[in-house]
Amino acid sequence: xxxxxxxxxxxxxxxxxxxxxxxxxxxxxxxxxxxxxxxxxxxxxxxxxxxxxxxxxxxxxxxxxxxxxxxxxxxxxxxxxxxxxxxxxxxxxxxxxxxxxxxxxxxxxxxxxxxxxxxxxxxxxxxxxxxxxxxxxxxxxxxxxxxxxxxxxxxxxxxxxxxxxxxxxxxxxxxxxxxxxxxxxxxxxxxxxxxxxxxxxxxxxxxxxxxxxxxxxxxxxxxxxxxxxxxxxxxxxxxxxxxxxxxxxxxxxxxxxxxxxxxxxxxxxxxxxxxxxxxxxxxxxxxxxxxxxxxxxxxxxxxxxxxxxxxxxxxxxxxxxxxxxxxxxxxxxxxxxxxxxxxxxxxxxxxxxxxxxxxxxx
Numbered sequence: 001x002x003x004x005x006x007x008x009x010x011x012x013x014x015x016x017x018x019x020x021x022x023x024x025x026x027x028x029x030x031x032x033x034x035x036x037x038x039x040x041x042x043x044x045x046x047x048x049x050x051x052x053x054x055x056x057x058x059x060x061x062x063x064x065x066x067x068x069x070x071x072x073x074x075x076x077x078x079x080x081x082x083x084x085x086x087x088x089x090x091x092x093x094x095x096x097x098x099x100x101x102x103x104x105x106x107x108x109x110x111x112x113x114x115x116x117x118x119x120x121x122x123x124x125x126x127x128x129x130x131x132x133x134x135x136x137x138x139x140x141x142x143x144x145x146x147x148x149x150x151x152x153x154x155x156x157x158x159x160x161x162x163x164x165x166x167x168x169x170x171x172x173x174x175x176x177x178x179x180x181x182x183x184x185x186x187x188x189x190x191x192x193x194x195x196x197x198x199x200x201x202x203x204x205x206x207x208x209x210x211x212x213x214x215x216x217x218x219x220x221x222x223x224x225x226x227x228x229x230x231x232x233x234x235x236x237x238x239x240x241x242x243x244x245x246x247x248x249x250x251x252x253x254x255x256x257x258x259x260x261x262x263x264x265x266x267x268x269x270x271x272x273x274x275x276x277x278x279x280x281x282x283x284x285x286x287x288x289x290x291x292x293x294x295x296x297x298x299x300x301x302x303x304x305x306x307x308x309x310x311x312x313x314x315x316x317x318x319x320x321x322x323x324x325x326x327x328x329x330x331x332x333x334x335x336x337x338x339x340x341x342x343x344x345x346x347x348x349x350x351x352x353x354x355x356x357x358x359x360x361x362x
Contacts, residue, residue, distance in 0.1 A: 042154075043158070056159070067154065187319045213266060216259060218259070224242070321337045
């Protein structure tokens with residue numbers, strides 16, 4: 001069987017059309033996808049309550065209230081720790097001014113640019129106060145609007161889940177409905193597993209970073225532990241960003257090289273434990289995507305939707321793989337995205353360890 005040039009061109013054009021559609025429909029699709037993935041997380045709890053004869057509407061509202069309370073509680077905790085950090089803002093500002101002056105002197109001595117000329121360059125490049133305030137206000141409006149949309153989608157997707165399920169079943173022939181049910185079940189399951197595993201990972205990172213930063217005497221150690229752990233939702237770059245911010249603030253507080261080296265040591269130790277113990281044991285081989293396509297998904301996610309795209313990239317790619325695995329014509333693409341033989345053997349080895357310690361129970 002030969003593949004014609006026209007069929008290849010059609011497939012390439014289809015890919016570009018899909019990517020363009022995702023890019024331009026970001027304001028609509030991004031909160032919808034986040035709300036849908038959060039809804040799958042609360043699906044077992046909602047089904048359990050309905051199994052206890054709690055009315056569907058009340059069960060969904062309890063899930064909505066639980067998610068709202070979690071978000072409010074987390075924001076309050078973060079605000080509390082930020083207020084502690086703000087108490088030291090005068091000292092940090094003073095140290096920042098000293099560092100800037102040293103940088104200016106270095107530039108003057110090595111590049112022969114006077115301090116007055118440096119101020120002129122900075123004044124040209126620096127946005128005005130009004131522009132900064134406008135950017136902050138628009139960012140807050142954007143975040144609040146999308147958060148409201150996410151919560152609304154979460155509420156109604158959970159409430160109308162049976163109706164939506166019947167719609168997808170009506171799209172296929174009766175002979176294919178069992179396969180469609182399997183796709184929907186596996187897709188919701190993998191979203192749950194990813195989010196639950198990620199949540200456990202973040203809690204473990206909070207504990208490890210909190211202990212490490214406290215032992216070396218970092219001020220506001222709990223805040224930076226929460227920050228470094230929370231940024232784990234942005235794969236690869238999130239934890240590096242959190243640690244870099246910790247280093248910068250510690251340096252502005254006047255921390256010496258031994259303390260800064262200790263921060264790097266804590267980061268390296270935590271990353272070693274995370275990569276070799278926590279990820280295989282807690283997250284496990286739930287998201288069965290090979291490393292190459294994990295990177296590709298993250299890069300495309302950032303290009304299309306920014307930071308939310310990075311967060312959504314892995315679960316959406318995992319769901320895409322499930323769909324490809326259950327449709328005959330798309331199975332080669334599912335194979336391409338999936339784990340290699342060596343990765344599967346490593347996953348099997350970690351499953352044996354989990355079984356030995358009873359970590360697969362429940």
